[in-house]
Amino acid sequence: MENGAARTAPAVIVAIDGPSGTGKSSTSKAVAAQLRLNYLDTGAQYRAITWWMVANGVDTDDAQAVAAAADKPEILSGTDPENPTITVDGVDVAGPIRTQEVTSKVSAVSAVPEIRTRITELQRAIAAAAVTGIVVEGRDIGTTVLPDADLKIFLTAAAEARAARRSGELKDSDVKATREALIKRDAADSTRKTSPLAKADDAVEVDTTDLTLPQVIECVVTLVEEKRAGK
Ligand SMILES: Nc1ncnc2c1ncn2[C@@H]1O[C@H](COP(=O)(O)OP(=O)(O)OP(=O)(O)O)[C@@H](O)[C@H]1O
Numbered sequence: 001m002e003n004g005a006a007r008t009a010p011a012v013i014v015a016i017d018g019p020s021g022t023g024k025s026s027t028s029k030a031v032a033a034q035l036r037l038n039y040l041d042t043g044a045q046y047r048a049i050t051w052w053m054v055a056n057g058v059d060t061d062d063a064q065a066v067a068a069a070a071d072k073p074e075i076l077s078g079t080d081p082e083n084p085t086i087t088v089d090g091v092d093v094a095g096p097i098r099t100q101e102v103t104s105k106v107s108a109v110s111a112v113p114e115i116r117t118r119i120t121e122l123q124r125a126i127a128a129a130a131v132t133g134i135v136v137e138g139r140d141i142g143t144t145v146l147p148d149a150d151l152k153i154f155l156t157a158a159a160e161a162r163a164a165r166r167s168g169e170l171k172d173s174d175v176k177a178t179r180e181a182l183i184k185r186d187a188a189d190s191t192r193k194t195s196p197l198a199k200a201d202d203a204v205e206v207d208t209t210d211l212t213l214p215q216v217i218e219c220v221v222t223l224v225e226e227k228r229a230g231k
């Protein structure tokens with residue numbers, strides 16, 4: 001180190017993609033907190049714009065109506081992994097975006113190209129402003145939003161494991177119905193024309209089916225540290 005100056009790690013951009021319930025949010029938040037990086041939940045942004053459409057009476061199955069309203073709501077994401085926030089026109093929507101109604105409509109809204117253009121712009125601006133770096137999780141981060149990310153991870157897990165994890169979060173839930181709903185949402189997200197859920201060619205695939213959450217976090221932290229060390 002020259003002149004006793006403290007060595008600072010270069011900003012690192014980490015993209016974490018994968019189907020629903022593979023552990024993207026839990027892993028990304030923990031990795032970002034451990035490595036003092038920012039964190040962005042892009043699914044929350046698509047949920048937030050879907051919440052706004054529902055709250056404002058827009059028919060979410062009418063792609064033209066959704067496209068016409070794409071620029072209307074102001075969506076702000078707070079990127080502290082210890083306290084991620086999401087507001088729409090100044091309203092905290094962290095709770096309302098997780099309702100069954102929003103979950104059932106978010107794939108249709110996020111398939112509309114004008115919605116993707118709007119949200120992708122927000123995501124790139126947030127990533128560009130992250131001084132120390134950021135972990136961004138979603139479906140198309142490695143392929144479309146941040147194709148030059150320093151590290152791309154694609155998380156997978158068997159549908160049974162994902163449904164069991166999700167059912168553990170929901171009161172009175174039926175694992176079979178949860179599994180079917182996950183598979184239906186993944187199919188819609190993977191087959192849409194614009195920027196579908198997909199693994200980037202240069203992503204590292206991590207199958208989390210038989211791994212505990214701490215094991216997945218450790219695996220990703222190691223991959224980031226190796227990348228930073230230039231290995
Ligand atoms: N490896 C794991 N083992 C057991 N449970 C896990 C594991 N990873 C995540 N979970 C749990 O599974 C649930 C879903 O995880 P999480 O929300 O992180 O997934 P996700 O991929 O972000 O899902 P979605 O895309 O639907 O938002 C949470 O309750 C989380 O604690």
Ligand SMILES: Nc1ccn([C@H]2C[C@H](O)[C@@H](COP(=O)(O)O)O2)c(=O)n1
Nearest residue numbers: 042043044046106110138139140189
């Ligand atoms: N980069 C992204 C992130 C999310 N979506 C869509 C598709 C998902 O079903 C939905 C909700 O995401 P979740 O909160 O479950 O991670 O949002 C997308 O199209 N692209």
